[in-house]
Amino acid sequence: MAKLRVGLLFGGRSVEHEVSIASASSILQALDPSRYEVLPICVGHDGAWRIGSVGMLPEETAQAEHDLPALPGTLAIERLGGDPSDGRPVDVIFPIIHGTGGEDGALQGFLELADVPYVGAGVLASAVQMDKDVTKRLLLQAGIAVVPWVCVDAAELGDPDAVEARAFGELAPPVFVKPANLGSSVGTHKVKTREELLPALRDAARYDEKILVERAIDGREIEVAVLGDREPEASLPGEIVPRSEFYDYESKYVDEETELAVPAELEPRQVETVRRLACDAYRAVEGCGMARVDFFLERGSGEWFVNELNSLPGFTDASMYPRLWDATGLPYPALLDRLIELAFERHRRRRALETTYRRG
Ligand SMILES: Nc1ncnc2c1ncn2[C@@H]1O[C@H](COP(=O)(O)OP(=O)(O)O)[C@@H](O)[C@H]1O
Numbered sequence: 354m355a356k357l358r359v360g361l362l363f364g365g366r367s368v369e370h371e372v373s374i375a376s377a378s379s380i381l382q383a384l385d386p387s388r389y390e391v392l393p394i395c396v397g398h399d400g401a402w403r404i405g406s407v408g409m410l411p412e413e414t415a416q417a418e419h420d421l422p423a424l425p426g427t428l429a430i431e432r433l434g435g436d437p438s439d440g441r442p443v444d445v446i447f448p449i450i451h452g453t454g455g456e457d458g459a460l461q462g463f464l465e466l467a468d469v470p471y472v473g474a475g476v477l478a479s480a481v482q483m484d485k486d487v488t489k490r491l492l493l494q495a496g497i498a499v500v501p502w503v504c505v506d507a508a509e510l511g512d513p514d515a516v517e518a519r520a521f522g523e524l525a526p527p528v529f530v531k532p533a534n535l536g537s538s539v540g541t542h543k544v545k546t547r548e549e550l551l552p553a554l555r556d557a558a559r560y561d562e563k564i565l566v567e568r569a570i571d572g573r574e575i576e577v578a579v580l581g582d583r584e585p586e587a588s589l590p591g592e593i594v595p596r597s598e599f600y601d602y603e604s605k606y607v608d609e610e611t612e613l614a615v616p617a618e619l620e621p622r623q624v625e626t627v628r629r630l631a632c633d634a635y636r637a638v639e640g641c642g643m644a645r646v647d648f649f650l651e652r653g654s655g656e657w658f659v660n661e662l663n664s665l666p667g668f669t670d671a672s673m674y675p676r677l678w679d680a681t682g683l684p685y686p687a688l689l690d691r692l693i694e695l696a697f698e699r700h701r702r703r704r705a706l707e708t709t710y711r712r713g
C-alpha cells in the first residue's frame with residue numbers, strides 16, 4: 354500500500370513559532386516511516402508558506418527560508434493538492450501552529466475550503482477554545498464550574514474609574530488579568546492591589562480588545578488530555594508544578610525546572626471526577642480531534658474549576674498532552690495514528706453530507 358503523505362504544517366506568525374518547530378520535530382520523529390511520508394511546510398514569521406521536501410527536517414525547512422520559494426497560503430495549498438515537487442498530493446495536513454491564526458479557526462477554515470483532511474479541531478471548536486470568555490459562557494451553560502470573571506472591552510479603559518469600580522465591585526484582589534484570545538501567558542498579570550489593575554489592563558489591551566479579570570485561585574493546576582470526536586476519551590490527569598508565582602511565559606518555555614507530574618497525585622475519586630469533567634467540557638465547546646483541558650483544584654475547598662481548553666496543545670514528546678496519553682497506555686506514535694485516523698473520519702463524514710437541496 355502506498356504510504357500516506359502527511360503535510361506537517363508548522364511555524365506561524367506568533368510568539369510560539371519556535372515551540373511549533375519543536376513540536377513538529379517530535380511529530381516527524383514519531384510518525385511510523387513504514388506508513389507515512391512527511392512533507393514539512395513552514396509558515397514563516399512573514400506569513401509565507403515554504404514547502405520542504407520529503408525527508409527534510411522541520412528545523413531545516415525553517416532554516417532554508419532563503420532557498421525555498423515563499424508562497425502565499427492560497428498558492429501553497431493548491432500546489433499541495435496537486436503537484437508539490439514530485440506530482441503527489443498530500444493526503445492529510447497535520448497543523449501544529451499554536452496561537453493566533455493557527456489554533457483560532459482561521460487556518461482550519463482555510464483547510465476546510467481547500468477540502469483537505471486535517472488533524473485536530475474544526476473551525477468552531479478552535480475559535481471557541483481560543484476565546485476564554487466565550488469558552489466560559491458555554492461551560493457555565495453546561496453546568497461546569499469556571500473561575501468567576503469580569504469581561505472588559507478595551508474601549509472601556511477610556512473611563513478608568515468605571516472599569517475599576519466594575520471589576521472590584523464583583524471581585525476582590527488578588528485577581529488575574531489576561532487577554533481573552535491569547536496563550537503562553539503573554540499579557541497575563543497577577544494583580545494584588547487596586548493600583549496595579551489599570552496598568553495590567555492596559556498591557557493586556559496591547560494584545561486583545563477583550564480582556565478578562567478573574568478571581569485568583571489558590572490551587573493546583575491539573576490538566577487532562579481529551580481525544581476523539583463523537584465519543585471523546587480522557588487521559589489520566591497530570592499536574593503542572595511551576596517554580597515561579599504562576600505558570601508564566603518563562604516557566605513554560607525557558608525555565609527547565611517547571612515540573613510536570615504525570616500522572617498527578619490525586620485520590621481515585623478525584624481522578625474520576627476530573628476525567629468526567631474534562632469530557633463534559635470538551636463536549637460543551639463542541640470539541641473534536643483533541644484538546645487539553647486545564648483545571649484548578651482549589652486548596653481548601655477541593656473544588657474543581659475549568660481554567661481553559663487548548664485545541665492545539667504543546668506537542669513535543671516532553672509536552673503534557675502526549676505524556677498524558679503515554680501514561681494512559683497510548684504511546685506517542687499510536688496517538689499520532691489515531692489523530693490522523695480521526696482527520697480522515699471527520700472529512701468523510703462531512704463529505705457525505707448533501708450540499709444540494711433535493712425534493713422529496
Ligand atoms: N484565575 C487564576 N487563578 C490562579 N492562577 C491563574 C489564573 N488565571 C491564570 N493563572 C495562571 O496563569 C497561567 C496562564 O493563564 P491561562 O489562563 O492558562 O492562559 P494561557 O492561555 O496563556 O495559558 C496559568 O497556567 C496559571 O498559572
Ligand SMILES: [Mg+2]
Nearest residue numbers: 537538647661
Ligand atoms: Mg494555560
